[in-house]
Amino acid sequence: MATDALTISGLHAYYGDSHVLYGVDFALKPSRVLALLGRNGAGKTTCISSIMGLLPPRKGEIKLFGKTVSGLPPETISRMGIGLVPQGRRIFPTLSVRENLIVAAQRQSEGEKPWNLDRIYDLFPRMSERRNQLAGSLSGGEQQMLAIGRALMSNPKVLLLDEPSEGLAPLIVQEVGRTVQRLKDEGQAIILVEQNSQLALEVADQVVILNTGEVAFDGTVEDVRANPDLITQNLGVFHGH
């Protein structure tokens, strides 16, 4: 059996005394996209923060291509190959666009076409136009592109995208969708957290639905399509076509 890109087993996470994740398990295969769905407050961001090491898990194990990353500090986890596009984008507002990208550059380049400044500028020509502008002055959509570019600069083996379409105009959401598709086509393994389940289901291979800190469903996109009740029950909203 080929090694999974990312394996999460028995993950329990807490904020202080408040228990938020109750034994979450799932695995992401190499070069696949896993959509992580769930209501507001279901624990999606908590899950992402645990994987990144920003919220070290109290119990459970997280493995990246077989190597344990849980318990390590975020900078080490980043260097081992996990890239984060956080909810709310969190670009560095007082740095220029270019600086936002170069501070995240890492030397590891195992892929055939490693990401670098030029390739990010090719992917997002607007970033090239605005390279010397302060990132804080970019529009929401541009900040999202920058946050994705910044995460790619570390040439991650697994990319975590936490609600990349949140608060963006429909046209920009489409662009985000196309970008995710393109990364997938290049073989990037991705965990995509989304409220916009339509966007997520278009690119994903696998779907995990969280409900109040537990995995309520884990299966293929086809399973979800065949069973639309899953979405209405667990997400509370129906995103029709």
Next chain:
Amino acid sequence: MQSSQTRTVLALLAVVLVGALGFSYIASIRSAQFAIVQTLNSLALGGLLFLLAAGFSLIFGLMRLANLTHGALFMLGAYIGANIMRSYEGVSLWVAMLGSGILVALMGGVLERFVLRKLSSNSLGQVLVTLGMSFIIADACLIIWGGDPIPVPTPPDLRAPIRLFGYAFPTYRLAVVVLAIVAAVALYLLLERTRLGAMIRAGVDDMAMARAVGIPVSKLFTAVFMLGAGIAGAAGVLGGPIMSAYPGLDADMLPLALIVVILGGVGSLFGAFVGSFIIGFVYTFGTALLPDLAYVILFLPMILVIAFRPQGLFGRIAA
């Protein structure tokens, strides 16, 4: 409202004092030589304060740590410099500055790595430890170097004043100002034009996110702490020919640096620069012209800033 009344009173007080100071300044202009010397004293003090405040501000901006050993590191630097120059005949002040800066930077590195690091989740504990360390360093200096001030000789080339238009300009003080400006430019370039500087600013913007993109924040902390400590130590030597090394130098300098940082804005290099020269002037002219009100004049700008602009003149973080 009460707070707006307080503000009005403070503003009135400020106007009166600034008026008094301005009047005294103009009155003193009749003696141009006095004005020249005091102006250069102000600039030199401003330069030294900048070197102290820049490191303090940088450390606070990145690590959210008010490093109260900063004054003690300045004093320690002055003593080490004086000691080097006394022990090795013919060593220039500049070499002593470099040597002392490196030694104090190493001490700062040890302090950060092995003491402050252990308390990284406890910011009150960190502040108390830095205060305690400053007492320990001060006592150690007293034991090693005794209670009498140790003079630091002025470099021979800079002893004679420059004569221009019939007035004498104290050369060493001019050199201090020039060096402070050079240091300010170098620090600016380091912070604004290098990848390392961008990483430091990223850490100031969003520490957790900086770590998540792989910036080695822990190494950055040590580097910035050592840089700040080293500059403070070197500044102690640079100030030596003006102030000499004496017990209590730390307690004289630290409050001034704190006022500078609050005035200019925590974490802002430009703010530290402007604030240093404002305080350099206010302190020098205040003590020379209105000695009875020296402390009022010194603390008033800080109180005004806290009342009207808590983030400081150029800062983003509220003090």
